[in-house]
Amino acid sequence: MPERSNVIYHYDGSFDGLLCCVFECYAKNEIPLEILSPEIARTTLFSGKEIITDPHKARRVLVSIPKRMGHDALNFVRNAYLTCLAQKELYILRFLRLGYRHGPSVMEMLTDEVVNTLFKAVNHLKKESHLLKGFLRFSVFENVLLGQIEPKNQVLPLLAKHFCQRYREERFFIYDKTHSMALVYKPYQFSIIRMESLLLSEADEEEKFFRELWRLFYDTIEVEGRHNPRCRMSHMPKRYWKHMTEFGDPDSRDGTKDFSSKKLKFRGSI
Amino acid sequence: MDVFQKLEILTAAAKYDVACTSSGVDKQASAGGIGSAASEGICHSFAADGRCISLLKVLMTNVCAYDCKYCVNRCSNDTPRTMFAPRQLAELTINFYRRNYIEGLFLSSAVLQSPDYTSEQMLEVLRILRDEYGFAGYIHAKIIPGTDRDLVAGIGMLADRISVNIELPSQDSLRMLAPDKSKQAILMPMDYINKRIVETKAERKSRHAPKFAPAGQSTQIIIGASPETDYRILNLTEKLYQKYKLKRVFFSAYIPVVENSLLPAVGSKPPLLRENRLYQADWLIRFYGYTADELLDENNQSFNPYLDPKCNWAINHMELFPVDVNRAPYNHLLRVPGIGVRSAKRILTARRSAKLGFEGLKKLGVVLKRAKHFITCSGKSMDGLKNSTDAVLQALMSKKALRMYYEDFPVQQAAEQLSLFDEPLYLREEVQKCLSGQM
Numbered sequence: 001m002p003e004r005s006n007v008i009y010h011y012d013g014s015f016d017g018l019l020c021c022v023f024e025c026y027a028k029n030e031i032p033l034e035i036l037s038p039e040i041a042r043t044t045l046f047s048g049k050e051i052i053t054d055p056h057k058a059r060r061v062l063v064s065i066p067k068r069m070g071h072d073a074l075n076f077v078r079n080a081y082l083t084c085l086a087q088k089e090l091y092i093l094r095f096l097r098l099g100y101r102h103g104p105s106v107m108e109m110l111t112d113e114v115v116n117t118l119f120k121a122v123n124h125l126k127k128e129s130h131l132l133k134g135f136l137r138f139s140v141f142e143n144v145l146l147g148q149i150e151p152k153n154q155v156l157p158l159l160a161k162h163f164c165q166r167y168r169e170e171r172f173f174i175y176d177k178t179h180s181m182a183l184v185y186k187p188y189q190f191s192i193i194r195m196e197s198l199l200l201s202e203a204d205e206e207e208k209f210f211r212e213l214w215r216l217f218y219d220t221i222e223v224e225g226r227h228n229p230r231c232r233m234s235h236m237p238k239r240y241w242k243h244m245t246e247f248g249d250p251d252s253r254d255g256t257k258d259f260s261s262k263k264l265k266f267r268g269s270i
Numbered sequence: 271m272d273v274f275q276k277l278e279i280l281t282a283a284a285k286y287d288v289a290c291t292s293s294g295v296d297k298q299a300s301a302g303g304i305g306s307a308a309s310e311g312i313c314h315s316f317a318a319d320g321r322c323i324s325l326l327k328v329l330m331t332n333v334c335a336y337d338c339k340y341c342v343n344r345c346s347n348d349t350p351r352t353m354f355a356p357r358q359l360a361e362l363t364i365n366f367y368r369r370n371y372i373e374g375l376f377l378s379s380a381v382l383q384s385p386d387y388t389s390e391q392m393l394e395v396l397r398i399l400r401d402e403y404g405f406a407g408y409i410h411a412k413i414i415p416g417t418d419r420d421l422v423a424g425i426g427m428l429a430d431r432i433s434v435n436i437e438l439p440s441q442d443s444l445r446m447l448a449p450d451k452s453k454q455a456i457l458m459p460m461d462y463i464n465k466r467i468v469e470t471k472a473e474r475k476s477r478h479a480p481k482f483a484p485a486g487q488s489t490q491i492i493i494g495a496s497p498e499t500d501y502r503i504l505n506l507t508e509k510l511y512q513k514y515k516l517k518r519v520f521f522s523a524y525i526p527v528v529e530n531s532l533l534p535a536v537g538s539k540p541p542l543l544r545e546n547r548l549y550q551a552d553w554l555i556r557f558y559g560y561t562a563d564e565l566l567d568e569n570n571q572s573f574n575p576y577l578d579p580k581c582n583w584a585i586n587h588m589e590l591f592p593v594d595v596n597r598a599p600y601n602h603l604l605r606v607p608g609i610g611v612r613s614a615k616r617i618l619t620a621r622r623s624a625k626l627g628f629e630g631l632k633k634l635g636v637v638l639k640r641a642k643h644f645i646t647c648s649g650k651s652m653d654g655l656k657n658s659t660d661a662v663l664q665a666l667m668s669k670k671a672l673r674m675y676y677e678d679f680p681v682q683q684a685a686e687q688l689s690l691f692d693e694p695l696y697l698r699e700e701v702q703k704c705l706s707g708q709m
Contacts, residue, residue, distance in 0.1 A: 231316075
């Protein structure tokens with residue numbers, strides 16, 4: 001096994017680019033100290049080796065993964081690439097090295113530090129994407145459904161199939177504010193594009209009408225005798241509330257202001 | 271009356287029904303339609319009481335011909351009454367669904383005129399949704415006891431899940447509190463639904479032929495409005511799973527909404543702990559391979575308030591432990607407190623490639639605090655393990671249960687409060703014996 005070297009890889013942030021880092025690592029028989037995407041590289045002063053994304057090399061690595069360790073492992077690595085795990089690139093590299101050595105059983109090595117860390121990260125991704133299938137809210141603007149999310153992981157590729165099936169005859173648009181990406185759909189095709197910002201115009205009367213009805217339903221469905229805000233919070237962490245119709249919209253309800261004043265009170269009592 | 275008022279009244283009247291899952295079926299809309307369903311179910315929000323909001327849960331109407339004593343909608347109750355027009359409710363559902371507020375519709379109803387008339391109205395909502403909108407989202411419809419079979423059949427072909435609520439767990443309680451319902455009127459449609467589900471499954475010639483209630487049937491039992499014990503309720507639950515192949519039995523802690531000498535007083539607290547224990551036991555029956563008789567019996571008719579049913583079973587069967595995580599079969603692993611379905615499956619996977627130690631178990635999500643007293647790793651117990659009754663009980667109780675335990679059996683001196691379990695207290699020892707079944 002090669003020594004951990006002091007070299008730092010810089011790649012373009014794409015999945016193919018990452019596969020080229022894997023190629024490089026085997027070609028030079030070295031394990032880099034870091035693999036940095038442009039976003040991370042910008043904040044560090046380390047200089048290192050620029051890994052050029054070469055589709056041919058990427059393809060060779062891509063084809064080798066299912067051959068050597070099975071399709072599950074490839075899917076797993078694709079998902080791992082979408083997670084918000086710090087140093088995910090290095091973990092993916094180390095995972096693939098394990099996979100080339102042990103074959104498909106790498107997917108069983110759940111107590112291995114590398115495999116375990118990646119499994120947890122992928123579970124986090126899947127859980128977040130599952131939650132957002134429910135927590136995402138659309139507003140209807142001129143018969144187009146617009147929704148905004150702020151996930152920690154890059155969930156759009158995992159949400160695509162679900163929403164494209166569900167709203168097959170609609171046109172919709174889901175904006176991922178964290179990663180400046182958007183999922184755009186019209187019958188029957190979708191794409192995921194880069195997008196720096198999203199400006200929403202004022203909701204029309206019909207849209208406001210249904211928002212109000214939903215808030216009314218939300219408030220009414222609670223059984224007061226069972227009031228349990230902690231239970232609600234553990235199922236639906238507060239970071240999701242911001243973009244949810246039943247809490248958001250400070251115009252018609254003081255949801256957000258209310259939270260901050262509660263927080264202040266809480267601090268005061270400590 | 272405007273739609274806001276209607277929605278408020280008919281939501282408030284429906285909220286005591288606890289079933290709100292959208293699970294059990296995978297499907298998607300055909301061309302021109304809208305909607306899909308995911309077998310794992312999707313929660314769209316959580317109300318301030320911590321319960322999942324998955325479906326638009328409303329009543330068709332709260333006008334009721336019946337006078338069930340426990341119910342807010344009983345005809346003798348003085349409350350504003352209203353009704354959705356079928357098309358109005360269908361449109362509301364679609365508009366909520368487009369905005370991804372909900373996974374579908376949960377439609378129940380009070381009894382307007384007769385069970386048949388009410389069911390016809392409900393059927394019309396379902397028909398508009400399915401036929402006119404091509405809606406493939408989730409629909410859970412209630413069957414009102416006494417509804418004509420053809421109507422039940424019609425609803426079953428359009429809804430994903432249907433349910434008949436038992437509400438009261440015995441014939442006596444029904445007679446006393448719900449004089450318009452009878453055990454027969456509830457169990458007959460349940461039996462019929464089960465048979466239809468089995469028949470249509472067998473008759474289906476193509477994969478695309480419509481199914482009868484593809485997500486199965488469920489029911490709800492009210493806890494604490496009538497005197498039945500946990501043991502009786504759990505036995506009933508088990509029989510319902512076996513006999514009618516129910517997908518779920520839901521429990522609803524009774525919240526007094528009416529003064530009646532036959533019922534708990536208004537303002538008394540709902541038995542939430544009991545409800546929680548019943549759900550825990552229900553889970554053990556459905557996913558862990560326990561039987562009702564293992565969890566409770568004639569001599570122990572109530573759940574232990576301090577310990578969950580699985581821990582309670584474990585400390586009463588210490589002779590079956592420890593099990594070895596590197597060798598024990600799946601169903602034995604499942605019986606270990608601190609090991610759940612997921613971690614048991616992970617153990618099976620992980621031990622194929624490597625021997626498991628305690629560190630590894632932690633990584634797999636095993637709760638060692640509880641599990642350590644019941645397992646070995648390749649023949650070895652965890653280092654420094656104390657297996658006294660004291661230590662085991664302390665490990666198995668939740669923080670809340672410990673506090674409750676402490677309040678129920680207080681110690682006299684303040685100093686002893688700090689070392690709750692270290693002091694050999696006469697009283698506490700007796701309690702421990704009770705808990706571990708030695709008395």
